[in-house]
Amino acid sequence: MRLTFLGTSAGAPTPYRNVTGLCLAIEDSRDWYLFDCGEGSQQQLLNTRYSAARLQAIFISHVHGDHCYGLPGLIASANMHGRTAPLTICAPDGIEQFVRTTFMHTDVNNLRFELNFVRSDQPGFFYRDKYLDVSAIALSHRVPSYAYHCREHPPYHLEESQLDKLGVPRGPMWNRLQKGQDQRLEDGSLIRADDVRHPAWAPRQLIIGGDNDQPELLASALPQCQLLVHEATFTEDVLARVGSQYMHSTAAMVAKAAAQAELPNLILTHISQRYRLGSGEHIEHSVEDLRAEARQSYTGQLFMAEDLESYELDREGALTIRKEQN
Amino acid sequence: MRLTFLGTSAGAPTPYRNVTGLCLAIEDSRDWYLFDCGEGSQQQLLNTRYSAARLQAIFISHVHGDHCYGLPGLIASANMHGRTAPLTICAPDGIEQFVRTTFMHTDVNNLRFELNFVRSDQPGFFYRDKYLDVSAIALSHRVPSYAYHCREHPPYHLEESQLDKLGVPRGPMWNRLQKGQDQRLEDGSLIRADDVRHPAWAPRQLIIGGDNDQPELLASALPQCQLLVHEATFTEDVLARVGSQYMHSTAAMVAKAAAQAELPNLILTHISQRYRLGSGEHIEHSVEDLRAEARQSYTGQLFMAEDLESYELDREGALTIRKEQN
Numbered sequence: 328m329r330l331t332f333l334g335t336s337a338g339a340p341t342p343y344r345n346v347t348g349l350c351l352a353i354e355d356s357r358d359w360y361l362f363d364c365g366e367g368s369q370q371q372l373l374n375t376r377y378s379a380a381r382l383q384a385i386f387i388s389h390v391h392g393d394h395c396y397g398l399p400g401l402i403a404s405a406n407m408h409g410r411t412a413p414l415t416i417c418a419p420d421g422i423e424q425f426v427r428t429t430f431m432h433t434d435v436n437n438l439r440f441e442l443n444f445v446r447s448d449q450p451g452f453f454y455r456d457k458y459l460d461v462s463a464i465a466l467s468h469r470v471p472s473y474a475y476h477c478r479e480h481p482p483y484h485l486e487e488s489q490l491d492k493l494g495v496p497r498g499p500m501w502n503r504l505q506k507g508q509d510q511r512l513e514d515g516s517l518i519r520a521d522d523v524r525h526p527a528w529a530p531r532q533l534i535i536g537g538d539n540d541q542p543e544l545l546a547s548a549l550p551q552c553q554l555l556v557h558e559a560t561f562t563e564d565v566l567a568r569v570g571s572q573y574m575h576s577t578a579a580m581v582a583k584a585a586a587q588a589e590l591p592n593l594i595l596t597h598i599s600q601r602y603r604l605g606s607g608e609h610i611e612h613s614v615e616d617l618r619a620e621a622r623q624s625y626t627g628q629l630f631m632a633e634d635l636e637s638y639e640l641d642r643e644g645a646l647t648i649r650k651e652q653n
Numbered sequence: 654m655r656l657t658f659l660g661t662s663a664g665a666p667t668p669y670r671n672v673t674g675l676c677l678a679i680e681d682s683r684d685w686y687l688f689d690c691g692e693g694s695q696q697q698l699l700n701t702r703y704s705a706a707r708l709q710a711i712f713i714s715h716v717h718g719d720h721c722y723g724l725p726g727l728i729a730s731a732n733m734h735g736r737t738a739p740l741t742i743c744a745p746d747g748i749e750q751f752v753r754t755t756f757m758h759t760d761v762n763n764l765r766f767e768l769n770f771v772r773s774d775q776p777g778f779f780y781r782d783k784y785l786d787v788s789a790i791a792l793s794h795r796v797p798s799y800a801y802h803c804r805e806h807p808p809y810h811l812e813e814s815q816l817d818k819l820g821v822p823r824g825p826m827w828n829r830l831q832k833g834q835d836q837r838l839e840d841g842s843l844i845r846a847d848d849v850r851h852p853a854w855a856p857r858q859l860i861i862g863g864d865n866d867q868p869e870l871l872a873s874a875l876p877q878c879q880l881l882v883h884e885a886t887f888t889e890d891v892l893a894r895v896g897s898q899y900m901h902s903t904a905a906m907v908a909k910a911a912a913q914a915e916l917p918n919l920i921l922t923h924i925s926q927r928y929r930l931g932s933g934e935h936i937e938h939s940v941e942d943l944r945a946e947a948r949q950s951y952t953g954q955l956f957m958a959e960d961l962e963s964y965e966l967d968r969e970g971a972l973t974i975r976k977e978q979n
Contacts (some may be wrong), residue, residue: 338730338731342700342701343700346726365726366722367691367696367697369665369666370693373668378922390758390760392729392755392761393726393729396725396726396755397692399692399718399722400672400722403665403722404665407664407665409666421758421759423756425754428751428755428758429751429754433721433751434717436797469760513881561945624879
């Protein structure tokens with residue numbers, strides 16, 4: 328699985344970081360998913376291998392502008408460039424209203440594709456397509472905010488000797504079992520798909536968090552995951568000074584939750600603009616401060632996200648930075 | 654006067670051009686005005702000498718997203734960065750609704766500054782501050798669209814010998830006359846400010862157009878201007894192929910209107926993404942095609958706008974490109 332960061336800044340853009348947006352794709356596929364869509368996401372996208380034509384679905388964590396103000400432009404440009412495939416947008420209350428009233432006031436009444444809004448803040452929210460299952464985990468922020476827990480569908484192998492032993496005739500029935508559909512034989516006996524097939528590899532799972540000041544809310548889902556992408560807006564010292572009213576996490580808070588779950592890979596993003604790259608006397612707050620703070624409790628693989636960086640999560644669950652963008 | 658282009662692309666961004674946005678400032682002042690605000694304008698602004706803190710007013714030409722989708726983010730970031738001065742936004746119907754409903758749906762209810770929306774599509778619209786007078790000229794497009802006609806206020810010099818001859822006592826009365834306020838002397842006679850003062854130089858005037866397929870609508874205002882900034886989305890051959898339903902201008906149409914008015918300076922912008930920089934066999938449509946088409950009827954100074962280019966319109970009305978951005 329491949330992740331590409333479109334923006335890594337908290338709240339407002341800086342010369343080096345755009346606001347939040349993250350592409351997720353399965354290996355080298357040009358089909359992809361977008362997690363949050365801050366202003367300028369469509370511009371950042373022009374520097375990646377992905378285009379709105381192949382966008383499978385959008386997941387928005389919460390209604391703050393730095394996570395959603397890029398939606399109307401992305402959709403309008405996709406329309407201008409000829410997209411006709413329906414587009415699913417999973418988001419909490421407010422996002423559909425924002426997009427539809429924006430379009431109403433700005434003369435967008437001729438979209439050539441359908442927008443399917445799905446409320447991700449409703450109990451039982453579940454997204455499934457040929458690549459992914461996605462569920463939502465409620466977080467703690469100034470407005471309702473959600474993490475998205477993604478689980479891939481690897482291809483399945485049939486256990487052929489087992490099928491022969493059970494007397495399942497080769498042909499369409501094997502195909503249906505491979506797809507996960509239970510089958511009944513002529514003698515009335517039921518063959519359960521999951522008894523006669525196994526995934527080609529253990530499905531990768533990851534969580535992409537929204538704004539949140541309680542990373543421990545992910546405790547029950549994290550142990551199944553190979554990767555967490557989570558905001559770390561502040562270090563502890565800065566949080567103590569600015570106060571907790573913004574309801575963001577520190578690097579320490581996220582690191583503790585990740586360590587608790589023995590998570591192998593952690594990417595921190597949504598970084599306050601006070602943290603600069605590099606170090607030295609002229610830099611009061613550095614990205615390295617965030618990294619060092621996280622390192623105090625987390626010993627797994629740790630990355631501080633940068634704009635337009637791509638990461639590869641391989642089938643063994645190992646995470647590496649990919650240098651090329653396209 | 655200085656102009657800096659934040660975006661020069663029609664409809665959607667490209668890797669080299671953002672959507673429409675233009676900064677206007679008086680000479681070296683860091684006080685400035687924004688004309689149109691497509692998505693990503695706040696990001697482009699980070700590459701200029703201007704900041705939202707010193708933004709005097711915004712003028713929006715029409716409701717299409719590539720001219721206004723950057724407004725909510727620009728305003729929200731200005732708020733985050735501590736702006737408290739009220740902000741005037743002159744725009745046709747729909748823009749205030751777009752901004753206010755966006756803020757309503759996205760938890761922006763704590764702006765520390767006032768937004769003063771002024772309907773520029775109303776008869777008699779007129780904006781005046783210490784630097785500029787701005788009026789609106791109705792254009793022809795798929796939705797109501799406006800050009801903004803800007804006229805600077807140069808400083809005024811008093812005609813001192815004339816004042817002495819008229820017996821106007823030196824002091825506060827001279828100050829008020831210099832500011833343009835007529836004064837009545839003790840003997841009852843009225844002194845008209847414009848009889849005893851003159852501008853330090855002829856006020857510069859320019860028109861910044863919105864989307865428009867009838868540049869001749871500017872015919873009565875253009876002869877007073879030193880500069881027109883206007884869209885030239887297509888060349889004639891491309892317009893003939895795509896059809897006139899998008900209601901945009903060709904380079905030839907704008908050039909003819911500028912030539913008719915004997916306009917000294919013309920900048921063409923809002924360029925369809927099919928036109929590439931440079932030339933050669935692999936380039937079907939080049940920006941040079943637009944330039945060449947305009948050159949056929951226009952012999953004044955002609956520029957094809959590029960993102961983050963700055964232009965200086967000096968007090969003699971001569972236009973030059975400035976190399977430095979900041």
